[in-house]
Every structure is written in C-alpha cells, then in structure tokens.
Amino acid sequence: MPEFTVSPVxxxxxxxxxxxQPIHIPQSHGEDLGPxxxxxxxxxxxxxxxxxEYYSKRxxxxxxxxxxxxxxxxxxxxxxxxxxxxxxxxKDNRKRAIQLREILTRLGxxxxxxxxxxxxxxxxxxxxxxxxxxxxxxxxxSFPNEIAYRFIEEELGESPEAIYAEISPQPLAAASLGxxxxxxxxxxxxxxxxxxxxxxxxxxxxxxxxxxxxASWAQQVFKFIRSDLVSITxxxxxxxxxxxxxxxxxxxxxxxxKFYGYLPEIYVPKIYWKYTGRRVLTxxxxxxxxxxxxxxxxxxxxxATHLVEVGVQCSLRQLLEHGFFHADPHxxxxxxxxxxxxxxLDFGMMSQIKPYxxxxxxxxxVHLVNRDFESLAYDYVKLDFLQPDTDLSPIIPxxxxxxxNALGASVAELNFKSITDQMSAMMYEFPFRVPAYxxxxxxxxxxxxxxxxxxxxxxxxxxxxxxxxxxxxxTDPSQELRTSLxxxxxxxGSFRWNRLENLLRNAKDSQEYDIDIxxxxxxxxxxxxxxxxxxxxxIDEVIHAADLLGRRTWFTASTIVRKQVGLAVEETPSDFKNxxxxxxxxxxxxxxxxxxxxxxxxxxxxxxxxxxxxxEIKQMGQKIVEGLMQKVVARLIYNLLLDWDKPQDRKSTxxxxxxxxxxxx
Numbered sequence: 001m002p003e004f005t006v007s008p009v010x011x012x013x014x015x016x017x018x019x020x021q022p023i024h025i026p027q028s029h030g031e032d033l034g035p036x037x038x039x040x041x042x043x044x045x046x047x048x049x050x051x052x053e054y055y056s057k058r059x060x061x062x063x064x065x066x067x068x069x070x071x072x073x074x075x076x077x078x079x080x081x082x083x084x085x086x087x088x089x090x091k092d093n094r095k096r097a098i099q100l101r102e103i104l105t106r107l108g109x110x111x112x113x114x115x116x117x118x119x120x121x122x123x124x125x126x127x128x129x130x131x132x133x134x135x136x137x138x139x140x141x142s143f144p145n146e147i148a149y150r151f152i153e154e155e156l157g158e159s160p161e162a163i164y165a166e167i168s169p170q171p172l173a174a175a176s177l178g179x180x181x182x183x184x185x186x187x188x189x190x191x192x193x194x195x196x197x198x199x200x201x202x203x204x205x206x207x208x209x210x211x212x213x214x215a216s217w218a219q220q221v222f223k224f225i226r227s228d229l230v231s232i233t234x235x236x237x238x239x240x241x242x243x244x245x246x247x248x249x250x251x252x253x254x255x256x257x258k259f260y261g262y263l264p265e266i267y268v269p270k271i272y273w274k275y276t277g278r279r280v281l282t283x284x285x286x287x288x289x290x291x292x293x294x295x296x297x298x299x300x301x302x303x304a305t306h307l308v309e310v311g312v313q314c315s316l317r318q319l320l321e322h323g324f325f326h327a328d329p330h331x332x333x334x335x336x337x338x339x340x341x342x343x344x345l346d347f348g349m350m351s352q353i354k355p356y357x358x359x360x361x362x363x364x365x366v367h368l369v370n371r372d373f374e375s376l377a378y379d380y381v382k383l384d385f386l387q388p389d390t391d392l393s394p395i396i397p398x399x400x401x402x403x404x405n406a407l408g409a410s411v412a413e414l415n416f417k418s419i420t421d422q423m424s425a426m427m428y429e430f431p432f433r434v435p436a437y438x439x440x441x442x443x444x445x446x447x448x449x450x451x452x453x454x455x456x457x458x459x460x461x462x463x464x465x466x467x468x469x470x471x472x473x474x475t476d477p478s479q480e481l482r483t484s485l486x487x488x489x490x491x492x493g494s495f496r497w498n499r500l501e502n503l504l505r506n507a508k509d510s511q512e513y514d515i516d517i518x519x520x521x522x523x524x525x526x527x528x529x530x531x532x533x534x535x536x537x538x539i540d541e542v543i544h545a546a547d548l549l550g551r552r553t554w555f556t557a558s559t560i561v562r563k564q565v566g567l568a569v570e571e572t573p574s575d576f577k578n579x580x581x582x583x584x585x586x587x588x589x590x591x592x593x594x595x596x597x598x599x600x601x602x603x604x605x606x607x608x609x610x611x612x613x614x615x616e617i618k619q620m621g622q623k624i625v626e627g628l629m630q631k632v633v634a635r636l637i638y639n640l641l642l643d644w645d646k647p648q649d650r651k652s653t654x655x656x657x658x659x660x661x662x663x664x665x
Contacts, residue, residue, distance in 0.1 A: 003333075004585065012601075013132055018653070033182040034345045035533060040271045045238075045241060046234070046237050046238040046240075046241040048208075048234055048237070051205050051208060051209050051212075052209065052212075054205075055206065056207075056210040059544050061206065062206070062209070062210065063078075065206050065207070065210065066210065068107075069107060069210075072103045072106065073103065074106065075503060076099055076100060076103055076146055079096060079099065080096060083096065083646055089128075091126035091128070092126070092128065093128065094128040095134075096128075096129075097126075097128040097129040097131070097132040097133075098132055100115075100132065100133075101115065101132040101133060101135065101136065103134075104136065104305045105136070105140060105141065108176075108203045108204075108207065109176040109197075109200065109203065109204055109207075109240075110204060110207040110208070110211070110240075111178055111207075112136050112175075112176035112346055113176060113240075115133045115136040116133070116136050116176070116255055116328075116330050116332075118133050119133035119134045119136060119331075121448075125630050134292075134331070136176070139173075139174065140174045140175055140176060140179075141174060142170070142171045142174040142273055142658055143174075143177045143179065143197055143198060145169075145170070147169075147198050148195040150177065151195050151198075151279045151280060151417055152193070152195060152280050153281050154279075155277030155278060155280040156275055156276075156280060157296075163185075163186075164183045164184060164185060164193070165183075165184045165185060165187075165188075165274055166183055166184040167181050167182070167183040167184075167193065168181045168182040168183065169309030170227060173332070174232075175332070175346075177195070177196060177197060177200060177243060177244055177348070178194050178195055178196045178197055179195060179197070180192050180193065180194050180195075181193040181195070181552075182285060183282075183285075184188045185272070185275075186486050189284075190284075191272060191275075191282050191283065191284060191285050192245065192269075192282070192283050192284070192285045192286070192638040193275075193281075193282055194280070194281040194282075194283070194418045195279065195280055196244060196246065196278075196279040196590070200244055201244065204240060204241075204244065204343075206548075206615060207514070208233070208237045208240075211237075211238070212230060212233045212234070213470055215229035215230045215232070215233045216229075216230050221226065221265045228433055228434070228435070228436065231435070232434065232436045232439045234278045234436065235351075235437065235439065235440060236439070236440070237434035239327055239349045239350070239351060239440065240349070242350070243328075243346060243347070243349045244348070245278055245347030246276060246277065246278055246279060246280060246281035246348075247276065247277065247278055248348075249281060249346075249347050249348040250271040250273065250276050250281060250347075252347035252348070252350045253268060253283070253347040255324060256268055256324065256326070256344065256347055256350070259317070259318075259321075260314055260317060260318065263317075263364060264316060264341075265307075265310045265340065265341050265342055266310065266314055266341065266342055267286070267337060267341040267342065267343040267344070269283045269284035269285075269286050269343065269345070269571075270283065270284040270345070271283050272283075272284075272492050272565065285337055286337065286345065287337065287338065288336055288337045288338070288343050289302075289335060289336045290331050290332065290334070290335060290336075291304060291308070291331055291334045291335065291336050291342070291451060291455070292308060292331040292451060292455065294455055296551065297336045298593040300336075300338055302336050302338075302340055302453045304336065304362075304456055304460065305456045307336055307340075307342045308448075308451065308452045308455055309451075309464050310342050310463060311329070311334060311448060311451075312448065312452070312461055312464045313464070313468060313510075314342070314344075315329070315444065315445065316468045316469075317466055317468075318355060319358070319361065319441060319444075320358050320361060320362055320390075320468075320469075320472065321353065321358070321472075323352050323353035323354065323357070323358050324350065324351075324352055325350065325351055325352075325353070325440075325441070325444060326344060326347070326350060326444065327351045327440045327443065327444050328342075328346065328348070328444075328447075329444055329447055329448050330350040330447060331451055332345070332346075333345045333346040334451070344391065347586070351437065351441075352437075353441070354437075355384060356382065356439065359478065359480040359481065360382045360383045361383070361468060362472060362473070362480075362481060362484065363375075363379055363382075363484045364379040364380075364383070365469050365479065366462065366469075366473065366488050367379060367467075367487075368403060369466075369488070370487065370488055370499075371400075371403075372487070373396050373397075373399040373400045373403070374392075374396050375487070376399055376403075377392045377395050377396050377399060378392070380432070381397075382434070383438070384433075384435045385427075385432050385433060385434065385435065386430075386431065386432060386433075387431070388430055393429050394430070398426055398429065398430065399426070408450060425609055435552050436491065441620070445461070448461070449461045466506050467507060467508075467509045467510040467513075468505040468506075468510050469506075470502075470503045470506035471506075471507040471510040471513050472512065473488065473503060474503055474504070474507050474518050474522075475505075475514075477514075477520055480617075488503075490537075495537060495541075497585035497588075497589075498585075500589065501583075501588050501589060501592060504589060504593070505592055507594065508592065508596040508597065513596075513597075514598060515593065515596045515597075515599050516598065516600075519604070520607070521609060523610075523611065526618070527611075527614060527616050534614065535624070538620070539620055539623050539627065540627075542624050543624055543627035543628055543631065545583075546624070546628055547628060547631045547632075550628075551573070555570075555572070555573070558570075568628075614654055
C-alpha cells in the first residue's frame with residue numbers, strides 16, 4: 001500500500017492539493033490495535049472485565065505506568081513545596097502553570113481531560129494556570145501527517161487524494177484523542193477531517209485499569225467515601241470508549257441535531273458518512289469563534305452573554321427533556337458563528353438520563369424552590385442517592401440547614417457550584433452515594449457555568465434555568481409534573497396565587513413558550529379526573545366570593561338606609577376587610593398574560609365558549625347555587641335565632657345551635 005506526503009498549491013494559502021509519494025512509516029507509528037483485540041470486540045464497547053483480565057497478567061507494564069505517573073506528579077508537588085519555602089506564591093508562578101500543562105500532556109488523554117475540565121473554572125483556577133490549561137482544549141502536540149493519512153486510507157478504503165480535493169498542510173487543531181484538518185471535497189464543500197491518535201486504545205485502557213483499581217482500593221480503605229467511585233469510573237470510561245469510535249460520534253451528532261437542531265440559535269454540523277470510519281470522521285466545516293474569546297466575539301457584533309444563555313437553555317433541554325446530553329461542553333466545543341448561532345462540536349462524549357431521573361430532577365428543583373425539604377429528601381431516594389430504607393429523619397433538618405439560609409433571598413441568586421459544594425459537604429455526614437449518571441451531569445453543568453462566569457462574573461445559571469422549569473411545569477402533561485405543580489400551588493388546602501404568578505412570569509421568558517398551549521392544557525387538566533381537586537377549590541372560592549359580594553352589597557345598602565332614618569350604623573364585619581386578594585391576584589395574572597408574547601384575548605373567548613357546553617360546568621353551576629343557598633339559609637336561621645328571646649334554661653342549647661350554623665355558613 002503506497003503512502004503519501006503532500007505538496008503545497010499556490011491557489012489557496014490554507015489548503016493544499018494532495019499528491020502521493022511513497023514513503024516509509026516505522027511500524028511503531030502504525031495502528032494501535034495491540035492488546036485491544038483481546039478486550040474490544042467489533043462494537044468497540046467498554047468491557048472492564050476484559051481490561052482487568054488483560055492487565056492483571058502484565059505487571060511490568062502496569063508498574064512502569066505507575067512509576068511514570070508518580071515521578072511526574074511528585075516532581076510537580078515538590079516544586080510547589082520548594083516555591084513555598086522560598087516565599088514564592090505558586091498561584092502567581094507561570095513557570096509552574098506551564099509545568100502542570102506539560103505534565104498533563106505527557107501523561108496522555110485521560111489526564112488531558114482533567115486539565116480541560118479545570119480550564120473552564122476561572123473561579124477555582126488561578127489566571128496563569130487557567131491560561132495554560134485552556135491550551136489543552138485544542139493545542140495538544142500533533143502527530144505526523146503520514147500516520148493520519150495512512151489511517152484515512154485504511155478506514156475509508158481509498159487514498160486521501162481520491163476523497164478530498166484539498167487538505168490543510170498541518171492539523172488546525174490537536175486535542176487529546178485526535179487532530180483536525182481542514183479539507184475540501186471534490187464537490188467543493190469544505191469539511192473538517194478528524195483523525196484519531198495512534199496508540200490511543202492501549203494508553204487509555206491502561207489508565208482506566210489503574211483508575212478503576214485505585215477507586216476500588218479507596219472505597220475499601222476510606223469508609224467515609226460513600227460515592228460509588230468504581231461505577232463513576234466505569235461511566236466515564238464508557239463515554240471515552242464511545243468517544244474514540246468516530247462512527248458512534250457521527251450517530252451522536254445526528255441524534256443531537258434531531259433533538260436540538262430545530263432551535264433557531266443552535267447549529268449542528270452535518271456528517272459525511274461516505275467519508276467516515278472508526279478512526280476518521282468527516283463533517284461540515286464550521287466557521288466560528290470560541291465562545292470564551294470575548295473580544296473577537298463582540299468585535300463581530302455578537303452578544304456572548306446571550307449565547308451562553310442559549311447554551312444554558314439547550315443544556316436544560318438535554319438534561320430534562322430528552323435526556324441525551326453533551327457531557328463535554330468545554331470552550332473548544334462551543335463556537336459563536338458569524339450569524340449569531342451557537343455551534344456545538346465534538347459529539348464523542350455523550351450521556352443519557354432515564355425518564356424517572358429527568359422528572360426527579362425537575363421535582364427536586366420545585367421542592368427546593370418550595371422549601372419542602374421533606375419531599376426533597378425523598379427525591380434523593382428516587383434519584384438513587386439514598387437507599388429506600390434510609391432513615392430520612394436526620395437528613396431533612398440537614399437539608400433545611402444547608403439550603404434554608406442560602407435560599408433566603410432568591411433561588412436565582414445561587415450558582416450551580418455553590419449548591420453542589422454545600423451538598424458535597426453534607427453528603428459526607430449521611431449515607432449518600434453519588435450515582436454515576438449524576439457525576440457527568442455535574443461535570444457538564446459546572447463546566448458550562450464556568451464558561452458563563454468567564455464571560456460574565458455575575459451570571460447565574462439557576463436564574464436563567466428557572467423560566468424553562470416553569471414552562472415545563474405549566475405545559476408538560478406527565479403525571480409526575482402535574483403532581484409537582486399541584487404541590488407547588490397548593491399548601492394546606494390554600495391556593496398560593498403568588499406561586500402561580502411567579503410561574504407565569506418566568507415561563508413567558510422561556511423559548512418556545514406557547515400561551516395558547518398552556519391555556520388549552522390548563523382547561524383540559526381542569527376538567528379531567530386529576531383536576532377534580534381544583535374544580536372543588538374553584539367552587540368553594542366562587543361561593544365564598546359571591547356570598548361576600550352579596551353581604552357587602554346588603555351591608556352597604558342597609559348602612560345608607562340607617563343613616564337616612566337616623567339609626568346607628570353597624571360596625572363593618574371583620575371578614576369584609578382584606579378579602580380582595582383573590583381579585584387582585586386574578587388582575588395580576590391577566591396582566592401577565594397580556595404581556596406574554598402571542599397572547600390573544602379572543603382565544604379566551606373561544607375557550608370560554610367551549611367550556612360552557614361541558615357537563616362539568618353545569619355540575620359546577622349547580623354546586624355553586626346549592627352552596628350559596630345553604631349559606632343564605634344558614635345565615636337566615638342564625639339571624640332569627642339571634643333575635644329570638646327564650647327562657648334562660650334554653651340559652652345554652654340556642655347558643656350551641658347558633659355556633660354550629662355560623663360555622664356551617
């Protein structure tokens with residue numbers, strides 16, 4: 001099989017035309033199958049048992065890797081200690097930041113991933129270190145072109161010159177698992193050509209083997225660790241194995257586009273399947289600027305903060321709507337396009353959340369907002385943080401203590417990291433276990449929040465997230481969220497109008513919020529079996545309001561007559577005062593609806609017309625009339641008894657009767 005090099009063409013400064021020339025590639029640079037054939041079948045899925053069996057028989061290879069890691073990391077920590085002795089602040093020492101970046105690069109893909117995660121946390125990492133770690137996102141040293149071209153030919157069955165019209169002379173970006181060239185197809189379409197690194201499988205599986213055994217050892221020795229570290233390691237390893245299979249990455253990209261590509265400000269590049277294999281991925285070339293490069297983004301007239309909000313809204317849909325989410329949203333994977341769209345790249349590391357977990361997360365947010373810490377404790381059981389037989393009695397006050405003061409002002413004032421930090425401290429005191437799926441959620445959300453803080457230090461993820469949660473509560477027909485909505489709006493038989501106003505006010509700011517759908521679903525739910533409790537509450541409210549209106553009207557008329565005839569004016573009944581709150585709330589709600597995009601008064605008329613013919617309306621009308629009549633009769637009898645002068649021995653009976661009738665009224 002002939003190998004090839006490339007020679008430049010004058011016609012394009014960025015691209016070159018491919019011309020083949022036979023060269024020799026040493027075998028050590030060739031395919032990385034080696035031991036992988038023992039534990040990676042055709043599906044290339046993660047198999048911890050096979051990895052364990054393979055490396056348990058290769059003590060020298062494991063020992064060599066351990067020594068390498070120990071030497072490089074210990075030298076770094078000794079350097080920090082020496083700086084401290086000399087009075088040098090390690091945080092302000094760029095030399096140490098460069099040293100850390102170089103160590104992570106030498107240690108390989110798994111450790112580069114750790115550096116990438118740290119590079120998104122300006123609130124945790126000092127500026128010099130942040131600058132150096134940021135380069136790990138797409139400035140890793142590249143591997144030789146001839147190896148990349150060989151992989152292209154082996155994977156796609158044709159030489160690169162037969163596939164691509166042009167290709168960049170050097171990779172434009174090199175990351176932990178591969179490097180990317182800019183190319184052009186024969187039909188003129190510009191593409192990104194992603195080629196996997198050589199010797200990747202062996203290095204990753206060896207590090208996974210070490211991490212997994214270290215996790216197992218730590219769980220056995222340190223009893224205070226209640227998180228299932230082995231499961232978390234397995235979850236991360238499964239995602240990495242999917243990430244090194246570019247066919248799976250292509251499928252992930254198309255699935256992501258199907259779920260979220262319809263959003264007007266989200267863009268997902270096209271995959272060219274004809275030119276894609278396990279180690280080679282050809283996708284649409286995206287022109288854009290890294291979201292964190294604020295000056296360049298703003299110079300193009302793009303609002304970087306708004307694009308972060310777009311990313312937050314998209315992430316909420318990923319986590320809570322479809323459960324298919326991007327688990328590696330570092331700045332190198334989020335580009336601000338010139339047309340103002342946010343482009344997602346690199347769909348290798350994805351994860352999924354099951355429906356009960358998605359609803360459980362929304363319910364937990366509702367209970368947190370509602371300060372219902374007892375229900376929040378049960379949420380942790382449903383979300384697999386606690387065993388079903390766990391005694392929750394000491395956990396409930398702990399949750400109240402952790403969140404009670406923090407939620408004093410507003411949930412929107414909390415950032416995601418502050419919540420996770422407070423929860424982490426509490427989890428060590430009680431038998432919490434962090435499920436594997438949650439570890440990736442935390443990584444994804446904390447990374448996104450880190451990007452947001454880098455752009456706007458005052459950015460609050462929860463503040464931007466609650467409108468979406470409000471929209472879901474008002475529009476999702478699922479039994480779980482209907483129950484959550486009920487718990488949010490009702491307490492001890494009383495309707496909390498302020499909560500409904502807050503939901504409507506927040507939801508109207510959410511993307512794709514359709515007020516017509518809300519009104520239709522609200523009326524549909526109201527007249528379903530599940531809405532019976534609301535109808536009964538509504539009947540009681542109407543009866544009370546109508547009765548109060550009648551009494552007020554009678555009192556006002558009688559007061560006018562008494563004044564005219566010279567009689568003493570009776571004192572205004574206490575229950576006449578401060579009883580216009582429901583009316584005020586209804587006015588507020590109508591005002592919010594009027595401010596909601598897409599609201600049409602005529603739609604209310606249409607809904608009212610449809611409701612009038614429903615049998616439930618007639619039944620409600622009958623109950624309202626009956627309730628009013630009962631109140632009128634009860635009050636009439638009460639007044640008659642009040643004026644009825646009877647012997648002393650019957651006063652106690654009359655008094656008791658009057659009290660009973662008054663209570664009934």
